[in-house]
Amino acid sequence: MSEARKKIGCVVVAHGNVANCLMDAVQGILGTQSNWTAISNTGLGLNDLNAAIAVAVKELQKTCDVIVMSDMPGGSCHHACQEMVGQDAEVRAVSGLNLMMLLEFFVKRDRQNVDDLLGLIMERGRDAIRIL
Amino acid sequence: MAYVLVRIDDRLIHGQVTVAWGSDLAPDRIILVNDEVAGNEWRRSLYAETDALGASVSVLSTDEFLEGDRKGDWESERAMVLVESPRDLLRLIEGGLAIDSANVGGLHFSEGKRELLPYFFVDADDLAAIRAILARGTRLEARDVPHTNPVDVASLIAGLDDGAGREEQ
Numbered sequence: 001m002s003e004a005r006k007k008i009g010c011v012v013v014a015h016g017n018v019a020n021c022l023m024d025a026v027q028g029i030l031g032t033q034s035n036w037t038a039i040s041n042t043g044l045g046l047n048d049l050n051a052a053i054a055v056a057v058k059e060l061q062k063t064c065d066v067i068v069m070s071d072m073p074g075g076s077c078h079h080a081c082q083e084m085v086g087q088d089a090e091v092r093a094v095s096g097l098n099l100m101m102l103l104e105f106f107v108k109r110d111r112q113n114v115d116d117l118l119g120l121i122m123e124r125g126r127d128a129i130r131i132l
Numbered sequence: 133m134a135y136v137l138v139r140i141d142d143r144l145i146h147g148q149v150t151v152a153w154g155s156d157l158a159p160d161r162i163i164l165v166n167d168e169v170a171g172n173e174w175r176r177s178l179y180a181e182t183d184a185l186g187a188s189v190s191v192l193s194t195d196e197f198l199e200g201d202r203k204g205d206w207e208s209e210r211a212m213v214l215v216e217s218p219r220d221l222l223r224l225i226e227g228g229l230a231i232d233s234a235n236v237g238g239l240h241f242s243e244g245k246r247e248l249l250p251y252f253f254v255d256a257d258d259l260a261a262i263r264a265i266l267a268r269g270t271r272l273e274a275r276d277v278p279h280t281n282p283v284d285v286a287s288l289i290a291g292l293d294d295g296a297g298r299e300e301q
Contacts, residue, residue: 029147031277103147107155 008109008117009035009064011056013049013081014071014097016042026102033106035064041076049080057084057091065114067105067121070095092118101125135206138213138229140221141237144169145214148237148277150184153212156278160209161188165197165224166216187212194220198227218254218261225268233271236285248288251276262289 012019019038027033037056041049053068060066068084070077073095081093092114094101104124108117136157141149144164153159162184169175170193179191192200197213200206215221221234238251245253252274254262262285265272272285 029277030152031280103151107151 005113007035007064008105008112008114009037009060009066010102010105011037011039011053011060011066011068012097012102013039013041013053013068013077015075015077016040018071022097022099022102025099026106029103030106035060039077041080046076046080046083049076050083053080053084054087057088061090065090065092067092067094067114067118069093069097069101069105071097094118094121096125098125098128100128135213135231136210138215138221138231138234139237140215140218140234140239142216142239144216145179145182145184145189149212149214150182150187152277153237154185154187157212158210159187159212161190161206161211162214163190163192163197163206163211164214165192165194165220166214167193170196194223194227198224198229201229218258218265222261222264225265225270231270233273234265235282236272236274237276249274249283252288254289259289259292 012022014022017040019040023033023036023038037060039049039052039056044052057066057068068081068091070081070093072078078095081095085091085093101121101124104121105117108120112120136159137153139149139153143149144166145162149162154162162182164170164179169179170191176191180189182189213224215224217239218236225231236252239245239253239258240251241247241253242255245255245258247253262272266286273282274285274288275282
């Protein structure tokens, strides 16, 4: 494939309402964003969760590189994201999602390739965790 | 002197300012002009130590700011100025701050205020100050975050009575 840089989209996968709430917060701060999907694991078995993520990823991949982001390492959302990466090595995944990571993603995604963006997200997310 | 943004925002320094506007305008410095915060050592240090993602933060009283502005203290920087209310901005303009336009980024609901936009509520005092700012030739545009459509405040308040009470039928 020849390249202008591809857009980067994300699928946020988390427990309860966390994914939607995080995206509400992001858009409250940055304004309306495109090319993202929020998925809750509520009521979904692992197979259904895997399927929901796969559908969201496929849809975004029509125009974007995709990063899937989960809240808790070791949780079902995290496992489903790992499953997704196993199926499609083009998909990247992070866990331990916090608001600063997501903000960094949306602020920087138009100016970075996926690998550099992942580095920035991780750095910003870690730096946000502090004792006051 | 020129500032990259002069903004009225009753949340002072917060996410929309540091992350959204900060990413868009890449300021070197955020200047919070607020007599109450500047006069309270604890609050002053709290805001001065804000992690503004690369920008330095100054917390100044009205007088300190106006003196710095007169002397051109921030002339070589990309500085953003934040105030809490239309009344505070009017005080700066009356004190000598020369600006063509300013941003209204957030005046949130409190008892007795009427809604102009979801993030922009005013009472009679706000309206009076806004009218005085406009009368001095400073344009005001309402916009909470970058890359959204700005709303011209003069048009927005054109039909309002100053009572800030209920609408007339």
